[in-house]
Each structure stands twice: as C-alpha cells, then as structure tokens.
Amino acid sequence: xxxAIKYNNRKxxxxxxxxxxxxxxxxGVTNVTQTWEVIRSMKVRGAPAIANVAVLGxxxxxxxxxxxxxxxxxxxxxxxxxxxxxxxxTAINLRxxxxxxxxxxxxxxQDNKLSVNDMKESDFSFRIIKEAEDIFRECKMKNLAIGExxxxxxxxxxxxxxxATILTHCNTGSLxxxxxxxxxxxxxxxxxxxxxxxxxxxxxxxxxxxARLTAFELMHDKIPSTLICDSxxxxxxxxxxxxxxxxxxxxxxxxGDTANKIGTYQIAVCAKYHKIPFYxxxxxxxxxxxxxxxxxxxxxxxxxxEMTYIQGVPLAPTDMNCWNPAFDVTPAELITGGIITxxxxxxxxxxxxxxxxxxxxxxWY
Amino acid sequence: xxxAIKYNNRKxxxxxxxxxxxxxxxxGVTNVTQTWEVIRSMKVRGAPAIANVAVLGxxxxxxxxxxxxxxxxxxxxxxxxxxxxxxxxTAINLRxxxxxxxxxxxxxxQDNKLSVNDMKESDFSFRIIKEAEDIFRECKMKNLAIGExxxxxxxxxxxxxxxATILTHCNTGSLxxxxxxxxxxxxxxxxxxxxxxxxxxxxxxxxxxxARLTAFELMHDKIPSTLICDSxxxxxxxxxxxxxxxxxxxxxxxxGDTANKIGTYQIAVCAKYHKIPFYxxxxxxxxxxxxxxxxxxxxxxxxxxEMTYIQGVPLAPTDMNCWNPAFDVTPAELITGGIITxxxxxxxxxxxxxxxxxxxxxxWY
Numbered sequence: 238x239x240x241a242i243k244y245n246n247r248k249x250x251x252x253x254x255x256x257x258x259x260x261x262x263x264x265g266v267t268n269v270t271q272t273w274e275v276i277r278s279m280k281v282r283g284a285p286a287i288a289n290v291a292v293l294g295x296x297x298x299x300x301x302x303x304x305x306x307x308x309x310x311x312x313x314x315x316x317x318x319x320x321x322x323x324x325x326x327t328a329i330n331l332r333x334x335x336x337x338x339x340x341x342x343x344x345x346x347q348d349n350k351l352s353v354n355d356m357k358e359s360d361f362s363f364r365i366i367k368e369a370e371d372i373f374r375e376c377k378m379k380n381l382a383i384g385e386x387x388x389x390x391x392x393x394x395x396x397x398x399x400x401a402t403i404l405t406h407c408n409t410g411s412l413x414x415x416x417x418x419x420x421x422x423x424x425x426x427x428x429x430x431x432x433x434x435x436x437x438x439x440x441x442x443x444x445x446x447x448a449r450l451t452a453f454e455l456m457h458d459k460i461p462s463t464l465i466c467d468s469x470x471x472x473x474x475x476x477x478x479x480x481x482x483x484x485x486x487x488x489x490x491x492x493g494d495t496a497n498k499i500g501t502y503q504i505a506v507c508a509k510y511h512k513i514p515f516y517x518x519x520x521x522x523x524x525x526x527x528x529x530x531x532x533x534x535x536x537x538x539x540x541x542x543e544m545t546y547i548q549g550v551p552l553a554p555t556d557m558n559c560w561n562p563a564f565d566v567t568p569a570e571l572i573t574g575g576i577i578t579x580x581x582x583x584x585x586x587x588x589x590x591x592x593x594x595x596x597x598x599x600x601w602y
Numbered sequence: 603x604x605x606a607i608k609y610n611n612r613k614x615x616x617x618x619x620x621x622x623x624x625x626x627x628x629x630g631v632t633n634v635t636q637t638w639e640v641i642r643s644m645k646v647r648g649a650p651a652i653a654n655v656a657v658l659g660x661x662x663x664x665x666x667x668x669x670x671x672x673x674x675x676x677x678x679x680x681x682x683x684x685x686x687x688x689x690x691x692t693a694i695n696l697r698x699x700x701x702x703x704x705x706x707x708x709x710x711x712q713d714n715k716l717s718v719n720d721m722k723e724s725d726f727s728f729r730i731i732k733e734a735e736d737i738f739r740e741c742k743m744k745n746l747a748i749g750e751x752x753x754x755x756x757x758x759x760x761x762x763x764x765x766a767t768i769l770t771h772c773n774t775g776s777l778x779x780x781x782x783x784x785x786x787x788x789x790x791x792x793x794x795x796x797x798x799x800x801x802x803x804x805x806x807x808x809x810x811x812x813a814r815l816t817a818f819e820l821m822h823d824k825i826p827s828t829l830i831c832d833s834x835x836x837x838x839x840x841x842x843x844x845x846x847x848x849x850x851x852x853x854x855x856x857x858g859d860t861a862n863k864i865g866t867y868q869i870a871v872c873a874k875y876h877k878i879p880f881y882x883x884x885x886x887x888x889x890x891x892x893x894x895x896x897x898x899x900x901x902x903x904x905x906x907x908e909m910t911y912i913q914g915v916p917l918a919p920t921d922m923n924c925w926n927p928a929f930d931v932t933p934a935e936l937i938t939g940g941i942i943t944x945x946x947x948x949x950x951x952x953x954x955x956x957x958x959x960x961x962x963x964x965x966w967y
Contacts, residue, residue: 255643258916258919269616289615341788439833440807442831443831445917447919448910448917448922449918456919456922460888462923463924463925464909464922464923464924464925465924465925466864466926467806467807467831468804468832468864468865469866469868469925469927469930471871472864472868473925475930499831499834500833500834502836502837502840503834506872506873506875507868510874544813544829545813545829547917550913550915551624552912553623553810553813553817553818554623554818557817557821558819558829560802560838563833565836565840
C-alpha cells in the first residue's frame with residue numbers, strides 16, 4: 238500500500254501528490270512553515286491526511302526546540318496550530334486534531350503540581366509529540382474499522398450470491414489518510430473478502446484526484462477498476478449495475494449534511510434518481526456538531542488557473558472567467574445508505590445522538 | 603462570429619477544432635476521403651456541422667468528376683454518402699442530409715424523360731452540388747429561427763423584470779453548426795435582446811468542447827460567461843440562480859428521448875431535482891422517428907486515450923481501464939422545458955405529431 242505520510246524517529250516526509258502518477262517523490266518537512274505550505278499547495282490532501290501532517294509538523298518542530306515555561310510552550314504550539322488551520326478551511330479534521338493537542342496543553346498549564354522546575358523531567362514537549370504520534374497511529378486503526386463496518390453493511394444489503402460494484406469519487410485512500418483509507422478502505426475490505434466485483438472511480442476535476450491518485454492506488458493494489466469522467470455518473474448508473482456509492486467527507490455537521498469534494502452532491506442527486514444507496518465514510522473526527530446544517534460550512538474557492546491549465550497545458554482561453562469551488566454540500570436526505578464510521582454505520586438521523594453520547598470533554602478526535 | 607465551415611466557389615475548408623483555442627487553422631477538404639477523416643478525428647464536430655461538411659465534401663469531389671450515366675452518378679454518390687455515415691454513428695443529421703441527396707438522385711434516376719444524352723445539358727452533378735449547398739444555407743437560417751423561438755419561450759417564463767441565466771453543455775455554437783448555433787443560438791438571441799444575465803458552460807470532459815470551444819466562442823462574442831467543471835452542475839444550481847438549461851442534441855427519437863454529448867443526462871437529472879426547466883435545441887433534421895425510444899440509439903464509445911491524455915500530457919496511469927461513451931440518452935421525462943426547433947418550441951409529447959404532420963416523402967432535412 239502507498240503511504241502519503243512517512244513518520245519515523247521524529248522525521249516527517251510527505252509524498253508530493255502533485256507529481257503522481259508520474260513520479261513518487263517524498264519531501265522532508267521539518268517545521269510548521271513547511272507543513273502549512275505542503276497542505277496549502279495540495280502536495281498532501283485529504284481531510285484525515287492533512288490533520289495528521291499538521292500535528293506531526295508541530296511535533297517535528299517541537300522536537301528541535303527548548304522552552305522556558307509551560308506557558309511559553311502553550312502559547313507557541315497554540316499559535317502554530319491556529320496558523321496551520323488557515324491552510325485550508327473546509328475540512329474539520331485538522332481543527333479537531335488541533336483541539337485535542339490544545340486540550341492536553343491546557344491540562345498541563347492548569348496543573349499546579351507541574352512547575353517550571355519540573356520541565357526538564359516531565360518533558361511537556363515530549364507529551365505533545367507523543368499525542369501527535371497517537372493521533373497518527375489511531376487514524377490508521379480507525380481506517381481499518383471504517384473499512385470493516387462499511388463492507389459488512391454493504392454486503393448485508395446485496396442480493397444473495399452477488400458481489401458489490403462500487404462507485405467512488407475523489408481520493409479517500411492511503412494517500413488521503415494515514416493508512417487504509419475511508420471510502421477506499423471500505424472498497425479494500427470488500428476486495429479482501431472476495432466480495433468486490435468492480436470499482437468505478439471518477440476523474441474528479443479540476444484537480445483529478447480520481448484519475449491521478451485513486452486510479453493509481455487501485456492499479457497499485459490490483460483492485461478491478463475503471464475510470465470514468467465526472468460527467469458519466471448518471472449514464473453509468475443507468476447502464477451498469479452499481480450496488481452503492483461510497484465517498485469520503487471533509488466535514489459532517491449535526492443534521493448529517495456533508496461537505497466533500499466538489500461533485501459529490503451531484504453524484505448523490507444521481508444516486509437518488511437511480512435508487513442506489515449513497516454512503517459517506519469518515520472517522521468521527523470529521524464530524525462538527527457545532528454547526529446545525531451544511532449552509533454554515535465554509536466552502537473554499539480556488540483559483541481559475543486550476544481549471545484553465547493542467548500541468549502547464551492550457552485547456553481553455555486563459556482569461557476565461559471560472560467558478561472553482563473545491564467542495565460542495567450534500568444534504569442529509571441524499572445520504573440514503575448511511576454514514577460509515579469507525580464506530581459503526583449510522584443513519585444520518587442517528588448521527589448526532591450517537592456521537593454526542595460518546596463525546597467527552599468536547600474532544601473526540 | 604467564428605466559422606467552422608468555409609465554403610465559397612466550390613472550395614471547402616474546415617476549422618481544425620482540435621487546435622482551438624490555441625490556433626485558428628483552416629484545412630482544405632477536396633474529396634470524400636478527407637471529409638471522412640476530418641469528421642472521424644473530430645477536427646469538425648457537432649451534429650449539424652458534420653452533416654454539412656459531409657454533403658459539401660461530396661459536392662467538392664463531384665465538381666471535379668465526370669459521369670457517363672445517371673446510374674453511375676447515383677451509385678458513386680450513394681456509396682460516398684454511406685461511407686461518410688460510418689465516420690461517427692450517433693448523430694442522425696448526417697443520415698438525414700444524406701437521405702435528402704439520395705432522394706434527389708432517385709428522382710433523377712427514375713425520370714425517364716432524362717436520358718444519358720441529356721447529361722451534359724441537365725448537369726445532374728450540378729443539381730446534387732446545388733442541393734448540398736442548399737442544405738448548408740438552410741442550416742444557417744434554421745439556426746436563427748431556433749435561437750429566436752428558444753429565446754422567446756425562455757423570456758415568457760421568466761419572472762417579470764429579470765434576465766435569464768443559462769447553463770449549457772458541450773459546444774452547440776457556430777463551431778458545431780453552419781452558423782448561429784442551436785443551444786448557443788438561443789443564448790445569442792437572449793443576449794442580443796438584452797435579456798441574458800449570464801451563461802455558465804461546462805468543460806465537457808473528456809474532449810473539453812465546453813472549455814476549448816464554447817468558452818472561446820462566448821469570449822469571442824463578448825457574452826458574459828463563466829466556465830465550470832462538469833462536476834459542479836448541481837452545486838451551481840443550488841448556489842446560483844439558473845433560469846434554464848439549454849443543450850443541443852445528436853438524435854431525438856419518436857418519444858422525445860434525446861442522445862446528446864455525455865453528461866447531458868446527468869445535467870437533466872440535476873435540473874429535475876432543482877426544478878429548473880431543461881430544454882433541448884435542434885433543427886428538425888436531428889429527429890429520428892424511425893426509433894421509438896432512446897434505448898435503440900447506437901452510442902459511440904471512444905478510446906481510453908482520450909481520457910488518460912490531454913494534448914500529450916498524461917492525466918492518469920496510462921494503462922488504466924476507462925469507460926468512454928461519447929453520448930448518453932436523456933429520457934423525455936427530464937426534458938421539462940421543451941424541444942426548441944426552427945418550427946417552434948414543442949413539449950416532448952407533441953414532438954412526434956408536429957414533425958409527422960409536416961414531414962413529406964420521408965425527407966425533412
């Protein structure tokens with residue numbers, strides 16, 4: 238399996254996904270400024286992956302620094318995490334991961350038994366680094382659980398004796414996460430159980446994550462698959478047997494409305510029209526209960542040049558006016574299959590209750 | 603206005619649309635073999651344009667030839683027209699234009715008053731050339747009528763005081779037809795009447811006719827417009843005010859089911875979900891009453907390389923399996939605005955009756 242993020246002995250490297258599928262090049266990341274840059278430029282992308290890279294970026298910079306007080310540590314790390322959250326606005330995982338680190342910092346700060354003199358021994362920095370590493374390790378385990386829950390749910394809804402044909406969008410695999418993948422994790426689990434007939438993946442214009450990354454991962458792992466253009470989804474649903482659509486998510490809010498890669502909403506509309514179940518697969522850290530509905534999710538708009546050029550080749554008149562939202566919001570009513578998480582598959586209506594029950598102290602990454 | 607086809611004094615040139623928007627290069631076409639090639643390679647495309655180029659290609663070759671008998675003329679031209687119909691299978695306009703020529707040839711053949719000795723004087727070849735030229739000239743006039751009828755219908759359904767915002771797909775302008783355009787003709791008419799707020803055009807993957815051609819035409823003619831990706835249609839309909847969708851057609855069958863560029867069906871599904879009227883604009887020569895429903899329309903599938911490469915740049919793993927249908931079928935129930943023709947705007951249910959009433963001798967191109 239491909240790795241988007243390599244982290245060993247407090248050394249961080251990210252796969253430069255802009256160069257895929259032409260070359261597999263890893264770039265070392267040694268500080269927070271570089272971390273912001275690799276996220277912003279989309280060398281690393283995918284809601285879970287950018288959260289992992291962000292906290293690991295803080296960890297590798299912390300590893301090289303000394304602090305005079307726990308207050309100083311708190312201020313520096315908090316500022317770094319706030320800065321990293323400005324890299325891309327739509328995904329919530331980064332904020333949730335940041336909040337988990339900040340919460341630990343606060344606990345340390347408020348613990349009067351820990352004084353400046355304890356600094357050297359207790360090594361507050363080490364605890365933060367350890368927490369970032371835990372986030373990364375847990376992310377991999379959650380992906381496995383998402384894959385297993387999703388595969389079981391889909392298999393239970395297949396007619397007897399048939400295998401699943403899945404349509405997915407964008408990239409939600411090992412390149413988008415810390416490991417197995419979310420939607421692509423579900424596909425991997427189906428494949429490993431011998432229950433996958435075929436996968437269709439969309440190109441995912443304008444950044445072509447499907448064509449460049451998902452196609453690359455599927456071929457790499459020898460999963461039977463076919464690439465289609467984003468415009469072919471309805472035709473595919475009409476002319477081939479599609480068992481289910483499974484996509485990832487950048488933010489799911491309290492009522493189940495889901496922000497994900499531009500084009501997701503359209504696929505959900507088509508799935509509804511063709512009566513095909515539509516699933517969203519995500520770690521619980523993608524859920525944002527602070528927003529009631531999808532209208533409040535900030536949607537990043539990216540530059541025209543991403544549409545008018547591809548790898549330096551002009552595709553359109555270069556001064557053509559473009560609208561380039563990076564995400565859209567799929568209303569809960571269209572998520573007919575369910576929400577696949579590491580804790581199980583929920584109906585959208587159940588999501589808030591299930592998550593709230595489990596949530597402790599506002600931190601559940 | 604741009605011209606896809608230049609025809610003067612029995613000289614034919616076509617604009618090589620594969621080179622747009624980077625360069626405007628015309629290629630001379632002097633025989634039927636070259637005509638087949640420019641259609642097949644998509645240097646010229648668009649259902650009405652390829653019909654025009656086909657009959658004009660026959661005309662320019664005829665102009666250089668002598669025939670010994672009307673039987674020989676009949677056989678040669680019929681064979682040429684049958685050959686040209688193998689260039690691309692989905693659009694019906696070419697067949698209808700060919701049938702109009704063949705019908706005239708048959709009339710000549712069966713007219714016993716015309717003998718071989720009359721050949722030099724009556725100049726049968728000239729009549730065929732003239733018929734091809736008539737098809738070309740009439741196509742331009744029909745485009746104007748389509749534009750006017752469509753614009754009036756859309757304006758009548760706008761709320762008072764508002765202008766229309768139109769979404770279109772693929773290229774249906776002067777580059778796809780012999781002149782003003784079909785769907786783009788409607789947009790031009792709205793613009794000329796001061797009733798157009800804005801046009802959104804889709805990229806139209808994988809051949810990018812929207813990005814390369816429609817965007818180019820809209821900018822060339824200073825029509826206010828924005829390019830979107832094919833995946834952004836539903837998001838656009840939700841977040842902007844779209845008054846109507848207007849697209850062209852490659853073949854409309856008796857029940858109103860419509861084959862058009864891949865992605866059209868998906869846009870129609872989205873329009874239905876968002877309660878936006880969906881129109882198809884076409885000359886009556888695009889109608890094929892010989893087929894009852896859209897399931898019988900042959901759908902051209904094109905090579906994977908059109909998806910995996912763009913202008914020589916690889917977009918995906920080069921050996922990735924692709925599904926690349928060039929067209930899809932929009933069921934009549936989704937054509938909620940109506941069918942815009944040179945004879946007026948019809949409801950899909952009215953189409954067959956209206957066309958049959960007018961039709962004479964099986965030829966109505």
